[in-house]
Amino acid sequence: MADITTGALRRTLNLARPDDVYNAIVDAHRDLSEEQCRAFDARLILLLANHVGDEAVLREALRAARETMEET
Amino acid sequence: MSSYTYRHYPYTRPAELDGQRTRRPVVIVGAGMAGPTLALALARRGVPSVTLDEDDTVSLGSRSICQAKHSLEIWDRFGVANRMAEKGITWEQGEVYLHDKPVFRFNLQPEPGHKFPAFVNLQQYYVEEYLYERCLADSLIEMRFRNKVLAVTPGPDGVAVEVETPDGRYTLEADWLVACDGVRSTVRHLMDLPYPGEVFHDRFLISDIRLLSELPKERRFWFYPPFHPTNSVLLHRQADNVLRVDFQLGSDADPEEEKKPENIDRRLRQMFGPEARWEHEWTSVYTFTCRMMERFVHGRVIFAGDAAHVVSPFGARGGNGAIADVDNLAWKLAMVLAKTAPVSLLDSYCSERRAAAQENILNSTRSTDFITPKFHASRVFRDATLSLARDFPFARALINSGRLSVPTVQPDSPLDTPDGDADWLRGPGPGRAMLDAPVGRDGSGWLIDRLGPGFTLLTFGETDVPVGDLPSGVTGVRIAGDGLARQRYDGRPGTTYLIRPDRYVAARWRRFDAAAIAAAIRRATGNG
Numbered sequence: 001m002a003d004i005t006t007g008a009l010r011r012t013l014n015l016a017r018p019d020d021v022y023n024a025i026v027d028a029h030r031d032l033s034e035e036q037c038r039a040f041d042a043r044l045i046l047l048l049a050n051h052v053g054d055e056a057v058l059r060e061a062l063r064a065a066r067e068t069m070e071e072t
Numbered sequence: 073m074s075s076y077t078y079r080h081y082p083y084t085r086p087a088e089l090d091g092q093r094t095r096r097p098v099v100i101v102g103a104g105m106a107g108p109t110l111a112l113a114l115a116r117r118g119v120p121s122v123t124l125d126e127d128d129t130v131s132l133g134s135r136s137i138c139q140a141k142h143s144l145e146i147w148d149r150f151g152v153a154n155r156m157a158e159k160g161i162t163w164e165q166g167e168v169y170l171h172d173k174p175v176f177r178f179n180l181q182p183e184p185g186h187k188f189p190a191f192v193n194l195q196q197y198y199v200e201e202y203l204y205e206r207c208l209a210d211s212l213i214e215m216r217f218r219n220k221v222l223a224v225t226p227g228p229d230g231v232a233v234e235v236e237t238p239d240g241r242y243t244l245e246a247d248w249l250v251a252c253d254g255v256r257s258t259v260r261h262l263m264d265l266p267y268p269g270e271v272f273h274d275r276f277l278i279s280d281i282r283l284l285s286e287l288p289k290e291r292r293f294w295f296y297p298p299f300h301p302t303n304s305v306l307l308h309r310q311a312d313n314v315l316r317v318d319f320q321l322g323s324d325a326d327p328e329e330e331k332k333p334e335n336i337d338r339r340l341r342q343m344f345g346p347e348a349r350w351e352h353e354w355t356s357v358y359t360f361t362c363r364m365m366e367r368f369v370h371g372r373v374i375f376a377g378d379a380a381h382v383v384s385p386f387g388a389r390g391g392n393g394a395i396a397d398v399d400n401l402a403w404k405l406a407m408v409l410a411k412t413a414p415v416s417l418l419d420s421y422c423s424e425r426r427a428a429a430q431e432n433i434l435n436s437t438r439s440t441d442f443i444t445p446k447f448h449a450s451r452v453f454r455d456a457t458l459s460l461a462r463d464f465p466f467a468r469a470l471i472n473s474g475r476l477s478v479p480t481v482q483p484d485s486p487l488d489t490p491d492g493d494a495d496w497l498r499g500p501g502p503g504r505a506m507l508d509a510p511v512g513r514d515g516s517g518w519l520i521d522r523l524g525p526g527f528t529l530l531t532f533g534e535t536d537v538p539v540g541d542l543p544s545g546v547t548g549v550r551i552a553g554d555g556l557a558r559q560r561y562d563g564r565p566g567t568t569y570l571i572r573p574d575r576y577v578a579a580r581w582r583r584f585d586a587a588a589i590a591a592a593i594r595r596a597t598g599n600g
Contacts (some may be wrong), residue, residue, distance in 0.1 A: 038449070042456035050466040 009060040074353050075282050075312050076197055078129045081204065083218040086235070088242035096122050097409050099233055099246035101221055102253030103127075105136065105196060106377035106394040108203035108215075110250060112150045113402030115212040116525055119409055122244065123207070124235060126258075128217035130204065133354040134195035134280050136391030137310050140477040142505065143395040144188040145520050145575070152202045153188065160194030161309045165290040168461070168471055172298050175461045176468045177290075180476050185556045186508045187518040190476060193310050196391065224249065224262045224373065231372045248405060250374045252398065255361075257379035263370065269363025272384070273323035274444040276360075279336050280353035282314050283344070293473040295458055299342035304443050306473070314353055317343070320444060327357040360384035360440050362433045368422040376401060381429035386439035386474035389432040396479065396574075397425050403526070403573035407597060417598035420487050428480035435475050442472035479505035482576060489570075489579035489592040499562040499569075499580070506530075506575045509557035511549075519557055520575075522549045527578070527593055528571040532563030537584045543593055572596055 015021050028044075029037050049058055087094075098114060100107045103125035111121045139156060147153040168175045180190040207213045222241065223234035231249040235242055251259035260267060292307040294300070303320035310316060319339065321330055329335065333352060340350065364381040368374060377394030401421050407413035445451035460467035481504055482488070488502035500507055508520045522528075524547025531537050531550045551557045561569060570579045570592050579592035594600040 038452045039456060042449075042453045043460055046453070046456055046460060046467060046470070047464070050464075 007060045008054060008056040009064060010057075075314065075351075076195065078132075078197070079201075080128045081208075081215065081217045083128060083238060084216070085239050086216060086219065086237060086242055086244075088235075088244060089237070089239055093245065095230070095245040095247065096120070097247045098122075098250060098405065099124065099231070099244055099248070100250045100252055101125075101233075101259050102251065102257075102377075102379070103200070103204070103215060103217070104131065104252060104254060104377070104394075105199055105203070105391050106398050107250075107252035108200065108207045109146065109150075109395055110252060110376065110398035110402055111207050111213045111215075112203065112210065113146075113399060114406060115210050116149065117403065117406035118212070119406045120212040120214075122214045122216060122246075124216050124219040124221060124233070124244075126218065126220035130200035131196040133356060134197065134310060134314065134316065136196045136199075136385075136388070137193050137308060137316060138388035138392070138477070139192045139194055139199060140388055140392040141186065141188045141190050142477075142479045142575075143392045144192060145508065146395055146399045147203070148188070148520065149525075150203075150206050152206055155202055156194050156199060157188065157192050159198055159311050160192035161311060162189045162192050163290055163309070164190055166473075167290055167292050168468075168473060169292065169294040169297060170458045170461070171296050173462075175458065175471070176465075178468070185510050187520055188508070191388070193308055195310050195312075195314065198311060199391075221253075221258050221262070224259055226263070226371045226373055229372065246372075247409065248372050248374065250376060250398075250401070250405075251379045252376050252394070253379050255363075255378040255382045257375065259373065260365070260375065260379055263373065265365060265370065267363045267365060269361065269382070272360035272362075272440065272444070274360055274440075275321040275323070275325055275327055276358055276385075277319040277321055277327070277330050277336070278354070278356045278358065279317045279319070279340070280310070280314055280355070281317065281340065281350040282312065282353055284313070284349040284351070287313075287315065297343075299339050304473075305343075315350075321357070322444075331355055331357060358385070360444075362437060364426065364429050364433065368425060369418050374401065374405075374418070374421070376425075380425070381433070383429075383432050383436040384440045385436070386443060387432075387436045388474070388477040389436050392477045393429065393432050396428060399574045400425055413597045413599060420485060420598070424482045424485050424487075427482055427485075431480045432477075439472045439474045479576075487572070487578060487596045487598070488576075489588075489595055491580065493580075493582040495582065496580075497562045499560065500577045502577050502579055504577055506569070506571050506577055507560045509560050510555065511551060511557055515555060519549070519551075523547065523571065523575065524573075526573050527596070529589065530561070530569040530571055531584065532558060532561065532567040533565035535565075537568070538586065543590060546593070570596070 098121040100121055100123040103123050107123050111123050114121050144153040164180045167177045207215050220236045222236050225232040231246050233244045251257050294305045297305055303322055306318040308316040361382055368380045376397040383389045404417045404421055408415055445454050457467050457470045483503050485503055511517045511519050526545040528547045534552055566583045568581045568584050572578045578596040
C-alpha cells in the first residue's frame with residue numbers, strides 16, 4: 001500500500017467474527033439494483049461516519065479508500 | 073404591483089456645476105445598503121462624505137431580505153435597527169420538508185440574552201429607506217441622487233470622478249473613493265479590473281407575492297415538494313405579508329417561460345391550496361455566481377460589498393457581508409484621514425475582508441452544492457441525508473439549506489495580538505467578533521450599547537482599572553458580578569478584552585497590563 005502512513009485509522013482486525021460481518025454487509029445489498037446499492041451505501045456511510053465521530057479517522061479512511069482504488 | 077411606494081429622493085444641482093472645487097475626504101459610489109451604512113459610520117467619526125447614485129430611489133425589488141444579527145448591531149449605532157426589527161419579521165424557527173412531509177424543525181438562536189435576534193426578514197427597500205432618512209438628516213452626509221459616474225481617474229494621492237447629472241457634467245475630487253456600486257460595479261468596469269470567479273448553471277426563480285391571509289413566521293425549505301417535484305423550494309416571509317418563494321429551476325429550464333405569471337400561479341396554487349389569494353410583487357431569475365476581486369484596495373479606490381465579492385444567496389451572506397465590509401473599513405479610513413494611522417492600515421481591510429469573503433463563498437457554495445448537487449454521487453449522499461433525517465437527529469445537522477450568517481473569523485490578522493495566556497475555556501479570542509450579553513445591575517442593558525466608537529476595553533471584576541492611563545478614545549466597560557457576560561467571556565477578576573471599533577476582539581489578557589494594552593492598540597491601528 002503506497003504512502004499511507006499509520007495514523008488514527010485502525011489497520012488491524014477489530015471484529016470478533018469477521019466473516020459474519022463481511023457477509024452481513026454483502027447480503028444487505030442482495031436484490032438491490034445498482035442505483036439502490038448506491039443509495040444504500042450512502043446511508044450506511046453516513047450512519048457509520050457519525051458513529052465514528054473522529055474526523056481524522058474519517059479523513060484517513062477516505063484517503064485510504066481512494067488511494068487503494070488508484071492501485072487497482 | 074408593488075405594495076411598497078417608491079419615493080423619489082430629491083436631486084439638487086451640485087455646487088461643482090457652478091464652479092465650486094472642494095476636495096472631499098471620501099466619495100462613495102452607490103446608495104444601496106453598503107454605501108449609506110459607510111456614510112453613517114464615517115459621520116459617526118466626524119468624517120464627511122458625498123454619496124453618488126445614478127438613481128433616485130431605493131432598491132427595486134426586495135433583494136437582500138435576511139438582515140442578520142451582526143448587521144442589526146451595526147445599524148443600531150445609527151438608531152435604525154429597532155425600526156427595522158419592528159417593521160420586519162423576526163424569525164428563529166425553520167422547517168425542512170421532504171416531499172410532502174416535515175423532516176425537522178430548527179431554532180437558529182437557542183441562546184437567550186442578546187439584544188437582537190439571529191435574523192430579521194425585511195425587504196432591502198425598507199432597509200435603504202431607513203438608512204437614507206438617517207443620512208439625509210446628517211449634516212456630514214451629502215446624498216447626490218441622479219449623479220452618474222462616467223469616469224474615474226486615480227492619482228497618487230486622490231481620485232478625480234467625472235459625474236453626469238440632469239444639469240450637466242462636473243468633476244469631483246476626492247482623497248478616497250469607495251465603490252459600493254454592486255455586482256456590476258461601474259467603478260470596477262471603468263478601471264478595467266478583473267472579477268474572477270465561477271458562474272453556476274442552476275437558475276432560481278424568485279417570486280415575491282403578497283398573500284392575503286396569515287402565514288407562519290418560520291422559514292420553510294422543501295426538497296422535492298409535490299408542487300415542484302424535481303427540485304427545491306424556499307419560502308420566507310417578509311414585512312407587509314409579502315412572501316418570498318424561491319423555486320430552483322435546474323439548468324435546463326427556460327427562465328422566460330418560468331417567469332410567466334400563469335406558470336408561477338400554477339405552482340403557487342398547488343402550494344397554497346384553492347382558497348388562497350395573492351398579488352404578485354416582484355419576479356426575478358438569478359444564477360449562482362461566486363466572484364472575488366484579487367485586491368479590494370487599488371491605490372485610493374476601495375471596493376466593498378458586491379462590487380468586491382459576490383456569493384450565491386443561500387445563507388444571506390451578500391448584504392450582510394457588505395455591511396461587515398464597510399464596518400471594517402470605516403474606522404480604518406477615518407484614522408487614516410485623521411493621520412492617526414498609516415495608509416497601510418487599509419491593507420488589513422483587504423486581507424481581513426478577503427478572508428471573510430472566502431469564508432462566505434465556501435459556506436454559500438456548500439449550501440448551493442447541497443441544494444443543487446453538481447454530480448451524481450453528490451445527489452445520492454444528499455438524498456440519503458434527507459431520508460435519514462426524520463429518524464436520525466445527526467443527519468438533520470447535515471442538511472444544508474443555507475447556514476446562519478454569523479460574523480466571519482479573521483484568523484491571523486496582523487492587527488490582532490495572539491493569546492499569551494493558555495487558560496481560556498471559552499470566549500471570543502483574537503480575530504473573532506465580540507458577543508453581546510445583558511449587562512447592568514438588573515441585566516436590562518446590553519453590552520453592545522456600552523461599546524465606544526473607538527476601541528473598548530472590557531474588564532471583569534469588582535475594582536475599576538486605570539483606564540485613564542490608556543491612549544485617548546478608549547472606552548472602558550467593567551463587568552461586575554456573575555452573569556451571562558462573565559460566562560460568555562470566561563471572565564475572571566482581571567480578565568481584560570480589547571475590542572476593536574468594528575467589534576472584533578483584538579487581544580485579551582488574564583491580567584490588566586497597561587503596557588500590553590497600549591502595544592496591542594498600536595498593533596491594531598497599524599502603528600505597531
